[in-house]
Amino acid sequence: MKVRITGWRAKNLRGYLRDIEIDLSSQPKRWTLLQMPNGTGKTTTMRLFRDALTGATLSSAEVNSLKADDTVEHGMFELSLMIDDEPWRVEMSFDFRTGRCEYSTTSVGIRSGGNKPGRLPTVLRDTLQKGITELFVFDGELAAEIIELGAKRADNSIRALYKLDSFGELERDIDAQVKKRRNNAASISAATTKNSIDRFTRELEEAETTLAHLQRDERKLQSGRIEAEKAIAELESKIGELSSQQEKYSDELAEINQQILQDKSAISELTAHSTELFRSPPLFHDTVRERLDSLGGTMQKLKLPRTMSEEFFLQLADDANHSCICGRELGPVERETIRKNAKEFLGHDQIAVVNQMKLALRDSGQSGETLGNALEQLRTARDRLQMAEQRKLRIEDELEEAGLTEIGEFKDEKSKISFRLESLLEALDKLAGDHFDFSDIAWKSNIPACKREVKARQRKRDTAAGTYEFIQKTEALKALVKSVESNAITRLRRRIKSSTNKNLEDILANEQLRVASIDGSLRLTTDDLELKTSVSEGQKLAVSYAFLTALLAEAPHRFPFIVDSPAVSLDVEIRRTVGELIPPLFEQMIIFVISSEREGFAETFFSRGDENVEFITISIDPVTGRPAQKKGQKDFRSFHTNLGGSV
Template identity: 30%
Template sequence: MKYRKLESDQSHGAFEVRLMLGSERVTIIMNFDFETSRVRYKTTRGEGQVDGFEPPYEFRRFMSETFVEAFVFDGELAERLLDEKHLRAEELVEDLFQVGTLKKLEDKVTEYWEKLTKKSATEEIALTRRQNKLEKLKERLAKCESEKERLERDRDETSGRLQKQHATYEQEISKENSRAQELEAHKEEVASLKSRVREESLDILDVMRAPNALSPIFAKRLHELKIGLDRVKLPESAAREFFTELAQEEFCVCGRPIDDHVRDVIHSRAEQYLGSDDVILLNSMKTAIQDAVGESHETAEEQLRDKLHSLGEAMHDERDARNEVALLQRAAEQADPAVREASEEIKKLEAELAGIARNLDKYTNGDTAENTRDVNILAERVKAAEDDVAEITKTIILKRKRDVLRRILREAYQTARRGILDEVCDAANQRITELLPHNNIRIMRIEKCLVLDGKEGGSVGENLSVAYAFLASLFNRSEHQLPFIVDSPANSIDLANRSRIGPLIPQLTRQFIAFTISSERDQFVPNLQQACGGKVQFITLFRKADEQLIEDARTTPNHTETLDGIVVRGESFFNKFQVEEAA
């Protein structure tokens, strides 16, 4: 098994860690069986020893993988705090201050509601079907919302970069005064012509709604229709309704009796007459045709042709004006490399922004297909599915109360989380100023990682200083004192800044364990020892490889020897140790 020491034939091993939280003590033991390649945990706490990894609840929030990486820290990998693929800075803050409890409460409210609806269901099969549908919709909505938020962040970031690049472009191209004035004049001309094209286009679209404007043939046919309607001589008073009512009478208007045969004849011939509504409609059509066509069949088409010609000229003028702007810009780019570079970057960002917009449109395009990504449509479907579940379990009122409580908890979580993140960020920036007074580096915000202002990262030493400042600000605001274990605490920091790191450590934590090599001692250990008031334990650990070191260690008090290594306690031996091994 890989955890067994090389050249060792031991079949078993153990690793033990003892923890104190307030006055409560917990011991966790890992027992290794090298023969069967198995590891077993045992946990000892107030009520005795139990099998498995079972620390009390109060310990668990400090023992997640994310949180342990914060106080068991590799100084040479400080850039992980600036990389969202590794340490989750937001989760770290939430775990320490238990802000996530509000989120867990929201989940508990949802779990309680789901449990209650399941218990009170009267149609189990229907309930299961509706709940399965609801869960699938929730999962799809969450996935689409997450992707939409990511695209919106990318869009906002790219848009901001594009805006800055436009400003840079305008600044560079305006350095030559006469060129800038000429360019501005042509831009104003483009804007004016663009407005004219739009107004004339809208006017033409309005005119084209009349078919007689498209062709004299339409005008001629409409005029012939009106003449035909005039020739028909539409009745003024005798409409279909008159004969329908007459057929219901016993006697005709002429005094003769109306029997069943006559009544059937009246009904059949009434269909030859128009209804009063039809007469009104046809008369309106005649008037409208007369107003539109008039006496000349070609007038409307000629007017439309003139408008199209005017629009064509406006579009041609606008195109020429745009070409003039493009020529001036191209000339500026050829004459000035800075303008050309800014223009190329603008084109790149515009293409990138267009791609983001196309992808983002999938989540807001109103698509109602079954596999839609539109988050609003999906949210409506989730709400409808929740109403279906609530209806079948008679819990609509409870659902409304649940929604109110969840909204309150969600808003409280967001407010508390943002407030704590901002406070930690401000405190960390204050410490960064103290550590690196001459470096222009600060934390802009805390997200999945630490986001630096105006840069993706600093030098190795700057990254480590930022990490220390962040962790110091974080731990000093907590009600608990956490042990801080660091591998290579100052190896990547130059000598000038090491002197500032040492005094910071006692402010960071009351319990500090550092694994150092001999090259790190300068300017770090003496300053650390002075800041601690001398309360430092020095332990040197090395493998049995150097005979002189082995002999020196054996002559030193307080040494312990194992199968393949030696442990020596004491400052004197620690300071003399010069091999590039962990010390």
């Protein structure tokens, strides 16, 4: 889908929206800059854009907050669009007496043309849902949410834009089919069977309720863990800053910090690599590899599996022809003999499995790194990390003894939080760790055990209802859906992280800030800090631009990018970089600016050519309260206001 905004108009609304019409034409220029004073309705316009696109339901208070003054009874806002080269208009009519908002849409489609009451069609609103619209109609609060530790905003943005939520809908559809099957089975069962189903259902509900409570406790513990880890990271940052200020130790600390980052990265990679080797029998141990190689050779020597399948002979015996493919006449005795001997051969599905075994066994003899080698490298990396951390602690102790008492205070506070973190981790392990040695009654206090109990009780109930086989197939399908979803989000995170960091290299050329991972939020890092938890407002905005451009650049749909005051918290040099790098990534940008943003940011558009840029300047007459609109670069350059505030 390709969406373009071609204009908007409003009457009797606050700020410049009292009586205004902005016409960008059916073929809008690539970039539109609207310069307005603070307090004249930029934020209100952004909000109306989002409401018109998503068809949001407004409360009476929200409707009445839009009116120009107490004398007006009605108002309207109309947004003009081109959606896949088809013109659309969405009108919001406001009744300030009742506090109601009603929608109507106009289009010229063959089947859907004309003016109709209601919002955009469902198929369009599904694509323009709130989570997506907030990305290209940029909400200033989004910048903080995207990099907030523990938040899910970055992940939710990826899921919304790439429609990964549809996997969840598919799982719910599968569950609905299961429920329907169970209900149908229960409704036609005999009384005794139905009693069994009811009893097993009550037992299952007990286990499911217990599981829900345990998972709620896990969420609380995880939240406490995240807060503790964040606090420890901030204290380590403070200790590091104080330590690095001491000239005697600055070089050594920089070397140690670099070593710690490298060792932690190596441990992470080697742990994942060891897990892969553990799952590969030929690489587990040389003896296992030799035995598998021997089995593969035996299967090759015996020509297993046989090339003919059981189905071939059964089909031959049931064929209506009276003769075999060799020309011999087939009678009842011959056909029965063929059926009997067919069982000596493998079925089609069995042949496929055995062939896969042969292929795997053929490759098992290939040489490669064994698990033992990988574990030895992992052990070495852990030893290096421990030594580096001990060196760092020694320097901190020396600085504390030399009179830097703040370090001691930070270390004491860190020790207390670390103790609390250990308790949280211990509680999490007991709650969520998979301890197979737990007794049968442990399912009431351990999530994996409780899940096994739920599964066992589900099997009893489903077997009683005669739906167990159906349930098994649906569970396999749900597992496949989850696997596809997990792989999709992992690949998208990796790709968007790489593009975001590439953008940051250009936007923040003099800083080391980059994205370490996308795990719900954006986790930031530098060469000196493994986890950067404190960033300025300008850095938040720069990271958000880098992330959003990476996210939207390869999106399945083409949207305009609409932003309010994009550079107000950036310094002039970064403004200039953002103004040069971001606009070319979008086919349409609508940018609301104030006069102070001309320097550094808006001035980068002055040389892009009048055929590509629309300059619009809007001011409010202080006497009449009516807006005045001027187009062109000359008025845009000379406009200046001392008004303050925001709407």
